[in-house]
Amino acid sequence: MDLAYLDYLATSGKSFLHRFPVGLKIIFSLILxxxxxxxxxxxxxxxxxxxxxxxxxxxxxxxVKIFLISLYPLIFALIFAYASLGRGRExxxxxxxxxxxxxxxxxxxxxTTPYPCIFxxxxxxxxxxxITVFFMTYRSIFILFSIFxxxxxxxxxxxxxxxxxxKRSLSNFAxxxxxxxxxxxxxxxxxxxGLRLRGFQGKIEHNRRYCTWNRK
Amino acid sequence: MSxxxxxxxxxxxxxxxxxxxxxxxxLFIFRGQFQKERFSSKIPLLAMFAAVMVISMSLEIVxxxxxxxxxxxxxxxxxxxxxxxxxxxxxxxxxSFGHGGITVVGLNSLVISAEGVLGYFMxxxxxxxxxxxxxxxxxxxFLSLLLSTxxxxxxxxxxxxxxxSAFGIGHKLHPEKSTGLLKLETGEHETHKQESLPQFxxxxxxxxxxxxxxxxWVLEGLIxxxxxxxxxxxxxxxxx
Numbered sequence: 386m387d388l389a390y391l392d393y394l395a396t397s398g399k400s401f402l403h404r405f406p407v408g409l410k411i412i413f414s415l416i417l418x419x420x421x422x423x424x425x426x427x428x429x430x431x432x433x434x435x436x437x438x439x440x441x442x443x444x445x446x447x448x449v450k451i452f453l454i455s456l457y458p459l460i461f462a463l464i465f466a467y468a469s470l471g472r473g474r475e476x477x478x479x480x481x482x483x484x485x486x487x488x489x490x491x492x493x494x495x496x497t498t499p500y501p502c503i504f505x506x507x508x509x510x511x512x513x514x515x516i517t518v519f520f521m522t523y524r525s526i527f528i529l530f531s532i533f534x535x536x537x538x539x540x541x542x543x544x545x546x547x548x549x550x551x552k553r554s555l556s557n558f559a560x561x562x563x564x565x566x567x568x569x570x571x572x573x574x575x576x577x578x579g580l581r582l583r584g585f586q587g588k589i590e591h592n593r594r595y596c597t598w599n600r601k
Numbered sequence: 602m603s604x605x606x607x608x609x610x611x612x613x614x615x616x617x618x619x620x621x622x623x624x625x626x627x628l629f630i631f632r633g634q635f636q637k638e639r640f641s642s643k644i645p646l647l648a649m650f651a652a653v654m655v656i657s658m659s660l661e662i663v664x665x666x667x668x669x670x671x672x673x674x675x676x677x678x679x680x681x682x683x684x685x686x687x688x689x690x691x692x693x694x695x696x697s698f699g700h701g702g703i704t705v706v707g708l709n710s711l712v713i714s715a716e717g718v719l720g721y722f723m724x725x726x727x728x729x730x731x732x733x734x735x736x737x738x739x740x741x742x743f744l745s746l747l748l749s750t751x752x753x754x755x756x757x758x759x760x761x762x763x764x765x766s767a768f769g770i771g772h773k774l775h776p777e778k779s780t781g782l783l784k785l786e787t788g789e790h791e792t793h794k795q796e797s798l799p800q801f802x803x804x805x806x807x808x809x810x811x812x813x814x815x816x817x818w819v820l821e822g823l824i825x826x827x828x829x830x831x832x833x834x835x836x837x838x839x840x841x
Binding site: 418457458464468469480488492514517522523524529559563565566567569570573574576577 | 674693809810
């Protein structure tokens with residue numbers, strides 16, 4: 386899970402894609418995904434991927450890291466691609482390239498746009514309540530990451546995961562997740578109460594300048 | 602494994618549009634409850650479980666092609682209405698990173714919602730019968746994962762008749778009609794393809810999903826029962 390890393394790239398980058406208007410970026414990403422869905426030729430999918438990769442390079446994003454993150458969905462798509470082998474090798478590659486194309490598009494969007502800007506823009510279309518839930522979830526992921534770092538040490542001290550001791554390993558794993566959930570609930574609750582005390586009314590306000598061309 | 606890890610453009614349009622409509626319908630039904638509790642502790646609770654699910658679903662066990670969902674734990678604690686919203690949020694976030702297509706978010710949310718809601722009701726019933734939380738947790742998780750996997754397979758089975766048209770293999774039979782990059786199929790074209798091309802190997806797909814999944818369900822059942830026992834021990838009120 387590289388959400389924290391993508392978030393860092395989105396907030397620290399200064400390229401033209403980072404400064405591009407968020408609404409247009411979202412629309413452009415959706416159009417690109419639509420094209421990837423409709424395209425049925427390996428060559429054209431490769432051209433789209435080439436275009437996406439050139440955007441990654443032009444945005445001065447770490448290419449290898451972005452490429453590795455985009456490979457993750459392929460693990461599950463492989464099962465489906467394998468079952469479709471009867472249709473010919475071409476469709477095996479089309480399935481994999483489609484997955485790679487859509488994941489790269491979305492990773493490019495999230496690594497060049499800070500998430501408050503994305504949620505604030507989506508707030509113009511979706512109900513504020515839903516945007517609040519998305520915002521809180523996204524924030525909770527980072528809260529969990531910080532707790533997870535502390536739990537990892539305790540987990541290892543208890544023996545961690547050992548193939549020779551499956552029962553103990555599963556028990557350790559379950560306790561670690563149980564603690565993560567409880568600590569996460571408390572921290573998330575505290576974060577939400579903090580927001581409410583500061584006047585949060587279920588609407589995410591954002592600095593327009595921060596999310597557009599004028600961003601410095 | 603129980604939800605559909607299909608990329609965009611594989612299932613027929615009517616099927617994934619139906620998924621979105623059904624999900625919107627469900628969320629609309631429960632909108633009153635969401636509005637009533639919008640400033641309650643439910644939002645941070647939902648957000649935390651959505652985050653836990655996003656993280657657990659991102660930790661794939663590579664040799665098993667499986668990831669843990671933790672949907673049953675979330676369903677039990679959040680309750681049916683809030684869990685449906687939670688599964689939508691989780692799927693949309695996962696889809697934004699390519700884990701399942703954007704178009705199948707509606708269907709995936711329905712499958713995971715079924716998993717959590719079934720788990721919730723089964724756990725409530727089994728807790729009274731079996732008395733032990735760990736057993737109730739294991740059985741309800743295993744059964745709800747099994748049923749939701751069949752629901753996911755059913756969706757793929759419904760869509761498989763249209764899979765060949767989604768793939769558009771027919772252009773090889775009529776090359777003169779398909780010189781463009783985006784091939785818009787005609788009715789005649791589609792009929793021809795259905796008759797003469799090999800079908801998507803659903804039995805192979807089902808075998809792989811059930812084969813890898815069965816190991817995963819046991820694993821997830823054990824982990825869920827461990828988590829529920831821990832939560833019950835440390836904070837008993839949370840499971841009520």
